[in-house]
Amino acid sequence: MKTLRLGATELQVSEIGFGGIPIIPLPRDEAVSVVRHCLDAGITFFDTANMYTTSEEKLGIALKGHRSQVVIATKTALRDARGAAGHLDLSLRQLQTDWIDVYQLHNVSNEDALKQVLAPGGAYEAAARARDAGKVRFIGISSHSIPTAMEALKTGLFQTLQFPFNFIENDPLQELFPLAVRNRVGIIGMKPLGGGLLERADLCFKFLQQHPYVLPIPGVRSNKEIDQIVQFYRNPEPMSEADLKAIESIRSDLGKKFCHRCEYCMPCEQGVQISSVLMLKPAAKRLSREGVKGWLGAAMETAEKCVECGECEQKCPYKLPISDLLKENLALYKHYFSA
Numbered sequence: 001m002k003t004l005r006l007g008a009t010e011l012q013v014s015e016i017g018f019g020g021i022p023i024i025p026l027p028r029d030e031a032v033s034v035v036r037h038c039l040d041a042g043i044t045f046f047d048t049a050n051m052y053t054t055s056e057e058k059l060g061i062a063l064k065g066h067r068s069q070v071v072i073a074t075k076t077a078l079r080d081a082r083g084a085a086g087h088l089d090l091s092l093r094q095l096q097t098d099w100i101d102v103y104q105l106h107n108v109s110n111e112d113a114l115k116q117v118l119a120p121g122g123a124y125e126a127a128a129r130a131r132d133a134g135k136v137r138f139i140g141i142s143s144h145s146i147p148t149a150m151e152a153l154k155t156g157l158f159q160t161l162q163f164p165f166n167f168i169e170n171d172p173l174q175e176l177f178p179l180a181v182r183n184r185v186g187i188i189g190m191k192p193l194g195g196g197l198l199e200r201a202d203l204c205f206k207f208l209q210q211h212p213y214v215l216p217i218p219g220v221r222s223n224k225e226i227d228q229i230v231q232f233y234r235n236p237e238p239m240s241e242a243d244l245k246a247i248e249s250i251r252s253d254l255g256k257k258f259c260h261r262c263e264y265c266m267p268c269e270q271g272v273q274i275s276s277v278l279m280l281k282p283a284a285k286r287l288s289r290e291g292v293k294g295w296l297g298a299a300m301e302t303a304e305k306c307v308e309c310g311e312c313e314q315k316c317p318y319k320l321p322i323s324d325l326l327k328e329n330l331a332l333y334k335h336y337f338s339a
């Protein structure tokens with residue numbers, strides 16, 4: 001497998017990485033076997049997060065004995081230094097390692113979150129201290145908001161950026177990725193398959209191969225899925241006219257209902273976790289019933305609180321009919337998952 005260098009870091013990684021969410025619902029032995037199959041296929045970049053419940057522990061078991069061959073990235077969603085330092089120590093234990101290659105501040109997707117992590121006593125301080133102590137090699141950030149990610153990169157404090165990127169969520173190509181490339185920040189592309197919403201994997205990877213400076217981290221839960229993806233990279237095919245038409249058709253079909261998880265609509269005064277509720281369908285395609293309940297159950301309950309004030313719809317740059325989508329997703333959840 002070809003490799004790429006992550007921005008200005010000295011990390012040389014396989015041209016596709018591993019996203020750690022889909023192994024959450026797998027039994028431990030099965031998850032370990034999937035990760036080891038990735039290793040055998042030549043994947044050397046493994047991304048996870050404290051928030052992904054059992055993912056770190058499963059990766060730790062699978063990667064034991066292979067530590068020097070792989071690059072491990074994990075994240076904390078806590079905003080304060082004390083909490084983040086605690087998370088980091090837990091990650092080190094669960095991953096069975098003495099160091100994290102890329103420690104990311106997770107889902108910093110609005111101005112307040114960015115201010116909190118960068119403030120004195122914020123999570124960045126803990127990450128920087130850990131880097132000085134040799135527990136962390138590079139510090140990264142993950143985000144769903146272009147303006148927030150732009151602000152974060154302008155500080156010069158982050159060596160990697162993790163951001164959603166696929167042929168539907170291609171807005172970062174306009175300003176964010178050019179800024180990252182100029183600043184030599186390594187780009188990790190999350191949700192290369194639209195979080196499970198995009199069914200044509202061939203189109204997804206053909207699109208991504210046109211942007212080889214982005215490291216995509218597809219989530220996989222079976223050896224068959226890995227083999228299929230690796231095949232796209234061993235035998236890359238150019239984008240055909242028919243592919244471009246198919247992409248346009250999928251874009252126009254999904255465009256009206258596709259939540260980009262940019263969080264511009266937040267906060268909702270009623271506490272509705274809008275983007276999480278709108279993730280129900282892609283999550284249902286990838287996770288088991290129990291996995292969906294565990295992952296989104298609490299968020300789905302917040303949908304009940306929507307009073308249809310319409311404020312979020314005014315803020316959504318994609319003009320999504322959010323109230324209707326919340327109702328539709330809640331009804332689906334009640335019908336299929338909460339019974």
Ligand code: SF4
Nearest residue numbers: 268306307309310312
């Ligand atoms: S319409 Fe519903 S989800 Fe949107 S801001 Fe109002 S209460 Fe919140």
Ligand code: SF4
Nearest residue numbers: 259260262263265316
């Ligand atoms: S509903 Fe709209 S504003 Fe809110 S996260 Fe989704 S795409 Fe962004």
